[in-house]
Amino acid sequence: MSAHPTLLEADALAVQIGERWICCDLSMRIAAGERLVLLGPNGAGKTTLLHTLAGLREAQRGSVRLLGRALADWPARELACERGVLPQRQPDWFSATVMETALVGRHPHLGRWAWEGPEDMRIATESLTRMGLEKMPERNILALSGGERQRLAIASLLAQQPALYLLDEPLSHLDLHYQMVVLDHFTRLARAGAGVVAVLHDLNLAARFADHVVLLDGHGHMVSGTADTVLRADVLSAAFGHPIRRHVIDGQVAFLLD
Numbered sequence: 001m002s003a004h005p006t007l008l009e010a011d012a013l014a015v016q017i018g019e020r021w022i023c024c025d026l027s028m029r030i031a032a033g034e035r036l037v038l039l040g041p042n043g044a045g046k047t048t049l050l051h052t053l054a055g056l057r058e059a060q061r062g063s064v065r066l067l068g069r070a071l072a073d074w075p076a077r078e079l080a081c082e083r084g085v086l087p088q089r090q091p092d093w094f095s096a097t098v099m100e101t102a103l104v105g106r107h108p109h110l111g112r113w114a115w116e117g118p119e120d121m122r123i124a125t126e127s128l129t130r131m132g133l134e135k136m137p138e139r140n141i142l143a144l145s146g147g148e149r150q151r152l153a154i155a156s157l158l159a160q161q162p163a164l165y166l167l168d169e170p171l172s173h174l175d176l177h178y179q180m181v182v183l184d185h186f187t188r189l190a191r192a193g194a195g196v197v198a199v200l201h202d203l204n205l206a207a208r209f210a211d212h213v214v215l216l217d218g219h220g221h222m223v224s225g226t227a228d229t230v231l232r233a234d235v236l237s238a239a240f241g242h243p244i245r246r247h248v249i250d251g252q253v254a255f256l257l258d
């Protein structure tokens with residue numbers, strides 16, 4: 001067990017969609033400094049589980065606590081200061097600039113009627129710089145490419161500065177360079193004391209990133225444990241219904257499909 005403080009704790013969690021169980025008895029703990037990856041086939045329930053861990057959806061049974069307090073007991077603004085969620089899609093209904101959108105991440109930290117101040121601008125600018133968007137603060141978000149829009153969503157989340165990051169497919173639309181930039185940055189944040197939960201699809205990137213893995217198979221079965229115990233060829237092949245081989249190349253785990 002880690003000596004670091006517990007950020008998120010799930011006890012005997014059971015999550016259901018309609019008649020289908022996503023998981024029946026998930027107990028886990030994420031301490032400061034830890035990275036958990038949620039894996040599984042399409043429709044297995046990764047987003048649903050992430051939303052349950054975020055408090056956006058109620059579990060059928062069991063409990064989720066953030067910093068020792070049940071999610072339901074957190075006032076919304078306080079919760080948003082401690083846990084940030086990157087959704088799978090960004091619904092852009094209106095025009096806004098890149099900077100305005102990054103600054104949305106600061107809103108939980110502002111007073112009820114307060115405007116963003118110089119410190120908020122500094123944090124938003126730094127977040128945009130991390131995601132390589134610092135040269136386009138005035139660009140309309142409706143004119144961004146898919147990858148730029150995804151990087152902006154991440155920049156806005158970084159500006160929020162929560163203790164716990166819940167990321168739904170953070171690498172979607174990103175090129176190889178930015179996939180590594182994003183994973184490396186969340187690793188740095190974890191080393192600085194944050195907790196990270198990420199839904200990923202790429203097994204090789206999951207192996208690079210994860211300390212712990214929860215693998216859902218889409219039939220209500222779940223494997224949960226350290227990355228080494230879950231990211232095994234037999235376990236992954238069974239969950240994804242396709243033969244997968246595990247190799248170690250230059251010290252790095254690599255999965256190949258048969």
Ligand SMILES: Nc1ncnc2c1ncn2[C@@H]1O[C@H](COP(=O)(O)OP(=O)(O)OP(=O)(O)O)[C@@H](O)[C@H]1O
Nearest residue numbers: 017018040041042043044045046047048049088199
């Ligand atoms: N509100 C809903 N009503 C009915 N079915 C739903 C609802 N929300 C999700 N589902 C279904 O529940 C299942 C799990 O969805 P979820 O988005 O959690 O899966 P996922 O593992 O994240 O999938 P993907 O890898 O495709 O993003 C899917 O079959 C989905 O169609």
